Structure formats: C-alpha cells, structure tokens
Amino acid sequence: MAKTFSASDVASHNKPTDLYLIVDEDVYDLSKFQEEHPGGKKILQRVAGKDASKQFWKYHNDKLPEERVADVPIGANADHSLQAILKKYKPQLQVGSLDTKAQPAAPPSPPATPPPQKKEKAEPVPEAGTASVVPTQDVEEEEAMDAYGSMIPYADPSWYQSYHTPYFNQTHAALRDEVRQWMEDEIMPNVTEWDEAKKVPDSVYKAMGEKGYLAGLLGVHNYPTHLTDARVKSVPPEKWDLFHEMLLTDELSRSGSGGFVWNVIGGFGIGCPPVVKHGKPALVKRILPEILSGDKRICLAITEPDAGSDVANLTCEAKLTEDGKHYIVNGEKKWITNGIWCDYFTVAVRTSDKGMNGISVLLIERSHGGVSTRRMDCQGVWSSGTTYITFEDTKVPVENLIGKENQGFKVIMTNFNHERIGIIIQCIRFSRVCYEESVKYANKRRTFGQKLINHQVIRMKLAHMARQIEASYSWLESLIFQCQKMNDTEAMLKLGGAIAGLKAQSTVTFEFCAREASQIFGGLSYSRGGQGAKVERLYRDVRAYAIPGGSEEIMLDLSIRQAMRVHKALGMKL
Numbered sequence: 001m002a003k004t005f006s007a008s009d010v011a012s013h014n015k016p017t018d019l020y021l022i023v024d025e026d027v028y029d030l031s032k033f034q035e036e037h038p039g040g041k042k043i044l045q046r047v048a049g050k051d052a053s054k055q056f057w058k059y060h061n062d063k064l065p066e067e068r069v070a071d072v073p074i075g076a077n078a079d080h081s082l083q084a085i086l087k088k089y090k091p092q093l094q095v096g097s098l099d100t101k102a103q104p105a106a107p108p109s110p111p112a113t114p115p116p117q118k119k120e121k122a123e124p125v126p127e128a129g130t131a132s133v134v135p136t137q138d139v140e141e142e143e144a145m146d147a148y149g150s151m152i153p154y155a156d157p158s159w160y161q162s163y164h165t166p167y168f169n170q171t172h173a174a175l176r177d178e179v180r181q182w183m184e185d186e187i188m189p190n191v192t193e194w195d196e197a198k199k200v201p202d203s204v205y206k207a208m209g210e211k212g213y214l215a216g217l218l219g220v221h222n223y224p225t226h227l228t229d230a231r232v233k234s235v236p237p238e239k240w241d242l243f244h245e246m247l248l249t250d251e252l253s254r255s256g257s258g259g260f261v262w263n264v265i266g267g268f269g270i271g272c273p274p275v276v277k278h279g280k281p282a283l284v285k286r287i288l289p290e291i292l293s294g295d296k297r298i299c300l301a302i303t304e305p306d307a308g309s310d311v312a313n314l315t316c317e318a319k320l321t322e323d324g325k326h327y328i329v330n331g332e333k334k335w336i337t338n339g340i341w342c343d344y345f346t347v348a349v350r351t352s353d354k355g356m357n358g359i360s361v362l363l364i365e366r367s368h369g370g371v372s373t374r375r376m377d378c379q380g381v382w383s384s385g386t387t388y389i390t391f392e393d394t395k396v397p398v399e400n401l402i403g404k405e406n407q408g409f410k411v412i413m414t415n416f417n418h419e420r421i422g423i424i425i426q427c428i429r430f431s432r433v434c435y436e437e438s439v440k441y442a443n444k445r446r447t448f449g450q451k452l453i454n455h456q457v458i459r460m461k462l463a464h465m466a467r468q469i470e471a472s473y474s475w476l477e478s479l480i481f482q483c484q485k486m487n488d489t490e491a492m493l494k495l496g497g498a499i500a501g502l503k504a505q506s507t508v509t510f511e512f513c514a515r516e517a518s519q520i521f522g523g524l525s526y527s528r529g530g531q532g533a534k535v536e537r538l539y540r541d542v543r544a545y546a547i548p549g550g551s552e553e554i555m556l557d558l559s560i561r562q563a564m565r566v567h568k569a570l571g572m573k574l
C-alpha cells in the first residue's frame with residue numbers, strides 16, 4: 001500500500017540527510033539520490049520538505065503543469081511523451097503521496113478544442129451532376145478520426161488529430177496505440193542511455209520479433225504468415241498493408257534517435273527483403289523463421305571504402321570454385337548498419353568485370369568463416385552499430401545466391417525504394433520531434449519577460465518547420481498508396497524517381513528542423529542529455545540520413561533522370 005503524508009509530515013524531512021519533496025502530490029525521498037542528481041544537490045536542498053512541482057517541471061523535459069493531462073490512459077487523448085524522468089525514477093524514489101491527492105479515477109474530460117470526434121464512418125457525398133463517388137479505400141474499415149496524442153498542431157500526422165484521411169482506418173489506429181504504448185513504457189525512458197552506451201539491449205530486438213513487428217516490416221504486400229508464428233496483436237495478418245508498415249516505422253521514430261531506429265530495423269529492413277523476395281525457397285525456409293523471431297540478425301552490405309552511391313563500381317569479389325559449388329568472397333564493406341551483431345549478411349559482390357552487369361547478391365553467413373567485423377566510430381546514430389567488414393576467402397555455397405548471377409543490380413535497385421522510404425518516414429518523424437520539442441519548450445521558456453512562443457521570430461521558425469513537414473508527409477502518403485497498388489518492378493520504374501526526390505526533400509527538411517530546433521533550445525541542445533537531448537542527438541544524426549541510401553545530390557539528379565526516362569516510355573510529348 002502506498003503511504004499517505006500530510007504536507008507538514010513532508011515538511012519535517014527538510015534536512016540534507018533527510019530530504020523529502022513533493023512533485024505533483026507524490027512524495028519522494030531524495031536523501032541518497034541527491035548525490036547523483038544531474039542538476040546538483042544544493043538545488044534540491046533548497047526545496048527540501050516543500051512542494052517542488054513548479055521547479056521540477058521547469059528544469060526537466062515537459063510541459064507546464066497547467067498544460068499537462070496527467071496519468072490518462074493511452075488513447076484517451078494522452079500525451080505519452082510526458083514524464084519520462086518520473087516514470088524512470090518513481091519506483092526507486094517515491095515513498096508515497098499526499099493525503100490530498102485524489103485516487104486515480106475516471107478518464108479525463110476531453111480537451112476544450114478541438115473536441116475528440118466520434119469514430120464515424122465518413123460517407124462520401126456525390127457532387128451535383130456526378131453519378132457516384134468511388135471510395136478510395138477499403139470501405140469495410142472505419143476511418144480513424146479520434147483525437148490522439150498531444151494534439152499540438154503538426155506534431156503528429158493530421159489524421160491523429162481528428163482530420164479526415166483516405167488511407168488510415170481503425171486497424172491503423174489500433175496499431176498506433178499498441179506501438180505507442182510499448183514505446184512510452186519500455187523504450188523512451190531509456191533511449192538516451194542506450195545511445196550513450198552505443199547498444200540497445202538484445203531483449204528489445206527480440207521483442208520486435210515476438211510482437212510480429214519484424215515480419216510486418218518486410219515491404220511485402222502480405223504479412224508473411226508462412227514464415228513466422230508471430231502475429232501483430234492489434235492487426236489481423238490479412239489486414240496488414242504498407243500503411244501499417246509506414247505507421248510502425250513512424251511510431252518507432254518518435255524515439256528521436258536514429259541509433260535506436262536503425263538498431264531495431266536498420267539492418268533487418270534493408271537486408272531481409274532481398275532474401276525474402278529473391279532467395280531460393282529452401283534458403284528462405286531455413287533462415288527466415290529465426291530472423292523474424294528476433295533470434296538471428298541480418299544486415300545489408302553494399303557500400304565499400306571506395307563505392308557508395310555509385311554501386312556499379314564495387315569491387316568486393318566472389319569467384320566461383322571449379323566444381324561450381326561455392327563462391328570464394330574477398331573484399332571490404334564499410335558503414336554497414338548492425339554488422340557487428342549480425343549472423344547473416346546480404347552482400348553485393350562482383351562476379352564479373354562488366355560494371356553493373358557484373359554484380360550479384362550473396363547471403364553470407366558468419367558461420368561460413370573469414371568474416372571479421374569491427375565497430376566504427378561515427379558522428380551520429382551511435383546505438384546502430386555502424387561496422388567495417390572484411391571477407392577473407394569466405395566460402396559461400398551457391399545456394400546462397402540471391403536472384404541470378406550478374407543480375408544483382410536490379411535486386412539492389414528494387415531494394416533501394418524500400419530503404420529510401422524507410423529513411424523518408426524516419427526523417428519526417430524526426431523533423432516532427434524537433435518541431436514538437438520546440439513548441440513545448442517555446443511555451444515554457446521565458447526570455448525578456450515573454451514566453452518564446454510570443455516572439456514572432458520563433459513562430460516564424462515553427463511555421464517553416466511545419467510547412468515542410470506537412471508537404472513531405474503528404475507526398476509520402478501518396479507514394480505509399482502508389483506502392484500499395486503496384487508490384488515491385490512497376491514501383492521501381494515508375495516511383496523510383498519520385499521516391500528519390502522525396503528522400504532528398506525529407507533529409508533537407510530534417511536538417512532544417514534540427515537546426516531550427518537547436519536555435520530555439522539554445523545551449524540546452526548543445527550539451528548532451530537533459531531537456532535538449534533529443535534535439536542534440538538528432539542534430540548529430542542528420543548526416544546519417546542525408547548521405548547513405550543515395551546522397552541528396554544523387555537523389556535529386558535521379559528524381560529527374562528516372563522520371564524523364566519513364567515518362568518517355570509512357571508517351572511524354574516535348
């Protein structure tokens with residue numbers, strides 16, 4: 001049973017050796033913790049025995065008390081980004097509550113504006129003179145229109161905030177709830193620690209498998225029930241679509257850490273799809289179940305010390321043995337996400353000297369021997385395990401060839417669309433995180449007698465962030481819809497240019513938002529940890545998005561070249 005204190009009980013614990021204080025009507029014993037308090041012990045001693053709620057919320061990452069909706073259940077318009085510090089420290093520091101504190105009770109009343117909408121199906125109304133309106137989505141599912149999350153405008157996609165959507169329905173809303181709950185409870189409080197430690201616990205990756213998330217992130221149109229027993233709790237496999245995949249990546253990205261996201265989906269999301277789509281059935285059957293359950297890890301190894309965006313120039317060679325049963329692989333791969341932890345490597349190799357027509361893809365297993373991996377120190381994405389790999393006389397059975405010999409370029413190019421879309425989703429959410437953190441901070445921090453939000457120059461920064469985020473997100477939704485309607489080859493040809501263009505758009509947006517958020521946070525985003533932690537970290541992660549998967553320069557050029565080529569074939573008239 002939690003202990004109950006009167007305010008005067010707490011007031012008697014007002015010495016450095018016996019230091020209690022109150023935050024939001026809960027009582028904390030900080031006698032020991034004060035020594036390790038990052039803000040120092042003196043500041044705590046000054047409020048010993050007192051209600052320090054106001055000071056607490058001022059110095060830690062949160063909203064002002066009057067703007068908070070405390071302890072509301074997920075899905076009931078809660079802002080789940082709240083209270084990471086309290087959530088983490090409560091179990092060890094809270095000794096009870098004030099006798100005035102109301103018992104946890106009924107869900108809170110809805111916010112004044114805008115009111116949460118009833119989940120009503122939007123009925124299309126024919127315009128005068130037209131025969132009928134053709135619905136653009138599965139009419140069986142209700143549109144998702146409930147008010148969800150912080151409701152800070154533009155901090156979440158508009159369909160989270162009671163606006164109409166042609167793409168997302170109640171199955172997406174259910175997944176959103178499931179993932180957000182997990183992120184809030186298990187992930188968010190630890191992300192900074194994991195990033196600093198440059199490692200996410202293995203149990204988190206395992207949970208990604210058990211929750212069915214890995215299986216849902218393959219970029220295939222149907223949930224692969226034939227390869228795994230794992231199921232996503234909130235979405236029946238037959239309902240799974242690319243918008244679920246998009247949403248899952250989006251919600252994971254609320255962590256505000258490229259390191260975290262790449263740790264759990266970086267290697268898998270780009271290394272596994274080529275095997276599933278182009279691997280021999282026996283190979284897929286043998287290795288996929290353990291990968292999808294989170295027991296084994298896989299990554300993609302294309303980039304080399306001397307070949308990045310110009311894939312056709314790679315030199316890591318694979319020579320067929322005389323008996324035709326194995327390839328002997330020799331060469332180096334650089335900047336490989338997750339490599340140090342991986343059992344399997346989807347590797348682009350040179351099997352002939354004919355440029356892009358001499359590239360093949362092999363699934364190399366660490367157990368084949370001759371595989372060395374070492375961690376690389378990088379500017380950002382610290383917990384993603386960026387790796388340098390060497391293959392020395394690695395003997396790979398021909399059964400592990402992915403696709404056909406010398407036709408690996410197409411496998412790689414098809415895969416790039418999936419990789420780039422992943423990058424786009426992450427960049428847009430990271431931009432939102434920068435924006436959301438900025439809005440919250442601007443409503444709390446005062447300078448020159450005003451809250452930051454009351455300075456026009458700050459609102460201007462927020463406006464420029466929001467317009468880029470929303471434009472990018474709308475383009476993303478429309479491209480996901482196109483992917484959903486096309487097969488892989490058609491998507492590679494028709495959407496490759498636009499996806500490349502949006503990749504550049506989203507990384508430029510991310511860079512802009514990280515910079516502007518950093519200016520708004522000032523010194524707090526220059527030091528690591530604390531209130532500016534997400535912004536500081538994301539600022540360091542920017543280049544990890546703007547360069548790999550095709551640099552901005554290559555992407556922009558491709559966006560026009562590819563589109564012109566395809567539209568010529570489609571009958572473009574100049």
Ligand code: HEM
Pocket residue numbers: 021023028030037038039040043044047052055056059060061085086089093524529530531
């Ligand atoms: C339950 C009580 C408290 C806990 C568990 C706690 C925990 C922490 C933690 C983990 C940090 C590191 C920064 C971060 O992650 O945001 C921090 C920083 C800080 N805390 Fe506390 N704190 C508590 C109470 C207070 C109170 C009552 C005050 C003020 C009277 C205070 C003032 C500060 C300051 C000034 C910093 C440094 C902020 C900065 O770097 O800008 N803390 N605290």
